[in-house]
Amino acid sequence: MTAEPLEAPKRAVSYLRVSTKRQLDTAADIDPDGNSIATQREACAGKADKLDANVEREFVEPGTSAQTIEKRTVFKQLLAYLAENPGVDYVIIYMRSRAFRNLGDAVLTKRKLERLGIRLVSAKEDFGDGIMADAMEAVTDIINEVQVRMSGEDIRVKMQHKAENGGTIGRARIGYKNIRIEHDGRLVNTVGLDDERAPLIRVAWELYATGEYSIDRLYATMADQGLTTRPSRRNPAQPLAASQLARMLHDPYYTGLVVYKGETFPGRHPAIVDQDLFDKVQEVLEARSARGQRDRVHHHYLKGCQGPVGTAQWRS
The missing domain is CATH 3.90.1750.20 (Putative Large Serine Recombinase; Chain B, Domain 2)
Structure with a gap:
């Protein structure tokens, strides 16, 4: 009786991102990429193992606070890589809130990947499959967008209050x-x-x-x-x-x-x-x-x- 050949592991790429250079430098003496990136890398590797996939390429977006994916250089490099290297099965992200700041970006990215036959998966969030899974992803993206906007408004109010009280906005000027x-x-x-x-x-x-x-x-x-x-x-x-x-x-x-x-x-x-x-x-x-x-x-x-x-x- 001939044994069936083992199925080859799936192919995956990962996308790791922090919002600011300060986050990237956290615990830099422990990990040269920064603690947050190291944590994301470990979680994405664990998710790849569960999917029986090999992470063949890692894309790290360090210290960028761009609100839209169109302004993220590394994310655009990821999409270009996928277009030039067909056959990738998964794009693994740490959490949807790390990759997407609004519902529109999440929907557009998911559609782009689906046209390439690629599934977007989160290392920390398991939505399952089917219509309800899609709905839960959308709800999560909406909540993330609301939180981003509320945080931005909160920061704006605090910065206004700081300025009104004579505080310096940002780092001290030279001198x-x-x-x-x-x-x-x-x-x-x-x-x-x-x-x-x-x-x-x-x-x-x-x-x-x-x-x-x-x-x-x-x-x-x-x-x-x-x-x-x-x-x-x-x-x-x-x-x-x-x-x-x-x-x-x-x-x-x-x-x-x-x-x-x-x-x-x-x-x-x-x-x-x-x-x-x-x-x-x-x-x-x-x-x-x-x-x-x-x-x-x-x-x-x-x-x-x-x-x-x-x-x-x-x-x-």
Whole structure:
């Protein structure tokens, strides 16, 4: 009696995703991909085993908060791979909420995969098969979308409230640093001056206010004076880019104000420049813009001067 040949394992690909780089870096000393990705990878591998499938390709979307799949580069790479490599049986995701932020994306993706003969399965959710399974998937996707929208609205309200109370939205600007201080007997997060960079930021504003410095020459000047970005775990400190200087010179945050959604509020952070200096810089920027003038290089840059300098030392 001839034994029947063993059925070949099914083919699968997995899609792993976190929303922010901070999530990706969680427990980075334990797993180089981050704890969340490692957890998803383990769950998807377990699901593949239950399906008697081999995961032949893994697609990792790290640190992207895009609300739609059209804005996710890796997800589009996954779809392209499936189109170029027919015969894949499953796309395994950790949870539907990890892959889809709204019902529309979930439905469109499912239809695309079905046309390729591929089944989308969740490692953490088992809906079964048939009409009721499809209905439960849709209900789950609707609930996920509602939660995303409610979370977004909650964040918007909290950010508005934070701005109205003078809090800094996002990471501290260059020249400042995020610190913790004691307030009413407890430690709170706030923003303080960066003692190394704040004086150099002030110098940059003073020099540009003279009207004698182009952005390019201001970049060269401040790079020589030692104005750098803050170092991070991945990137060393480097000279502040000309584009960063240009944005800084338009930003009223440096006068102690917070701008959020077009509204301006007194900030809790200390000012680096006063209103008069801010206004002078805006006059220079507006005058050059009105004339269509490109920032020119002037001769006032004294390469080789040691330490931060004020404008008086730099004038001929």
